[in-house]
Amino acid sequence: MKHDETLRIGVYVCHCGTNIAGVLDVEALAHFAEGLPHVALARHYKYMCSDPGQELVKRDILEYNLNRIVVAACSPNLHEPTFRRAAEDAGLNRFLVQMANIREQVAWVTDDSTEAFTKAQAHLAAAIRRVAGHEALERQFVQIQPRAMVVGGGIAGIEAALTLAEAGKDVILVEREPTIGGHMAMFDKTFPTLDCAACILTPKMTAVKLHPFIKLLTYSTVESVEGSVGNYRVKVRRKPRYIDESLCVGCMMCIDGCVFTQAKFPNPFDQGLGKRKPVWIPFPQAVPPVPVVDPEVCLQIARGKCKQGCVTACGERNAFRFDQEEQIEEYTVGTIIVATGFKAFDPSVIPYYGYGRYPNVYTSLEVERLLNAGGPTAGKLTLRDGSTPKRVGIVHCVGSRDANFHPYCSRVCCMYSLKLAHLVKEKTGAEVFNCYIDVRAPGKSFEEFFNRVQDEGTQFIRGKVADITPANGDGAEGGGLIMNVDDTLLGTIRKIPVDMVILAVALEPQADASDVRRAFGISCSAEGFFLEKHPKLAPVNTANDGVFLAGACQGAKDIPDTVAQADAAAAKALALMDAGQIELEPNTAWVDEEMCSGCQTCISLCPFKAIRHDAERKIAVIDPALCKGCGTCVAACPSGAAKQHIFGDEQISEELEGLMNYV
């Protein structure tokens, strides 16, 4: 341990109410600390993070000339900034503070209080030994570019982009599909108010298109992300539309002019229920209103030979570019909002529901398209043979709350199932059977909507549907279906004949969610949704500074929650950009020039290209602005020349000795 007579360490043990004091004898812990070298005073207090607790630290620093502070309390991830600031307020360098995590890592996880006390002693002794070797450091800041990128053009991305743009910030909105709008654009009505989804969404989509501060990149994906908060360099891959966006006016004449007189390819926007031509547009109000050419089926592109009816129809505008190629564009932005949304669960993996086998078993998203006036049937709910269903079954929790698929509740399925029950009844007069486990209607006006749907005569059967079987044996077209359901209120198995089944499918992470989150340097929770920095107190931040989350990519949620979260993410991004700067990690690495042999081992290890070789002096040089402070070069340096602030060899070794001596 560093022996320096000028060291005066102040130790503070927090009770955290009864969180710590209920398990550990905090008084004895403070007494123990008093006996350790260089400890000038040790106190214990009910809530160290409270104002009086912080005042205590400040007063002691001034009164007792403390020059090091140790706080034994919660995780440094929670209150290290609090105590660093308190120390700074009292004129002590903020980096001369160390925390011992005796709450999350001791009091809360240990059964035996004797064991817990020993462990707390070890952690406290380690922090005291460690802080003795701390050095005063200057705070470093980096400038933030006042430009944001929003990834994903669903309702979350649209809302976030508009909020940022209205605050006067440049926004680049990247969307993978040919149009923005996302899942919301596919829906017919929205629960519980039954607003027409398109009626409330399309004005916002148009606003995005018209906003002078928003640069809209549709049919584009993020290729790579480099840099860090304030200066992210994002490469965007722009897929070819084969139509020049700047020349096209959206008249759609080319679609009529296409040599394919009949639309014959499945339209992904209609979940494959509708058909499209090689040149197509997902839906009439698409933004931008520019068609896109499918190179796999377009005769001109796939075979190089076509009469090009589309080009003739386009005429003088001459917007077609069959030689268009994929392009990579690079943008530098200060902040990023990730709003990549969700994927609807594919129920074909559940064999007993017969999706994909029995033609009249549909997913909820397919039925949304059937009910939508812009959909494949112009809003008429029909079975595959064109007839109108008379008895419709809705199966709740398909893929959700099921240990075989997703254990979580997808939050929106109950409400959209109620909405579908209402719409089906309204449009067809059919008898509707909702088979549910529990109806979860916890939002504003949700329960009232549930009551309304019950009053309308929808039958509610409490029980999970066991399987769906064909009524006539083979389930062929026209044949009815039977839902076998264990009615847990009647206590009997019921067989309900229906001619249409709607599976209320779960919301799950996008198929490429892992690639996306890795590109942005964010983590995911167990189910694969992106992980927020703190589940309660930092719900839109991520572990990567300057990257924020909005919408269903963070977890299943409905439209109001998505919009609220998108605005929250925009506000967080704005706060960063308006501040104009952010503090850098203090724990950067540096090279002791005397000791460096110039072997360059460290250079190949640095993922941020922060280290370069100074050929003249034959040493390595680390750029502190690029260094993120992982310390890998420090661990690898064969001559011990690479050093790190706060996490130096000496400090970690001292911590280790403190820990092991008090095992």
Add this chain to the structure above:
Amino acid sequence: MSETPNAQADSAPEGDSPIFSAQKSGQSSEYKPRVAAFLCNWCSYTASDLAGTARIHYSPNVRIIRVMCSGRVDPTFVLKSFALGADGVLIAGCHPGDCHYIDQNYKTMRRYTMLRYFVEQMGIEPDRLRLVWASAAEGQYLADSITGFVEDLKKLGPLNWKANWEENGERAKALEDIVHEHAEAMEVQP
């Protein structure tokens, strides 16, 4: 509750190398292995905080050291842990591909493989060293990993470095042979 450092600490004061003192702790009624755990700040340390928040109890024998990245774990930290009397060393970091510093946990992986060979050469069972990937959401997994590691260490028994070394005299000879074989490259006079 004790108000002074416990007996174990008293018996291993500073300056007195505790390398061979591990047995002392093993002689009490129940053998309690000591584990030094290096946890990366972004995933595994956060996971341990999550285990705390969720009140997931795990073996108390572990002593946690926060490092910014598992890539920061210098091999000498591991050796020093053993030298200070640890019966096992746990390194935990983000899952491959999830590293906060892009790919530094791959460097940990390489170092870990090297270290396992290395500690074996020094007479320490390689199973006393363990690498775990625990994401920030895997509090339960990290807690289970710690408890599982402690259970496995109990089966191995105390790290009795000296005895391990002496009981197998061939080790010293093998080392000597290596020196002879590579004398030229190592620039030594055997």
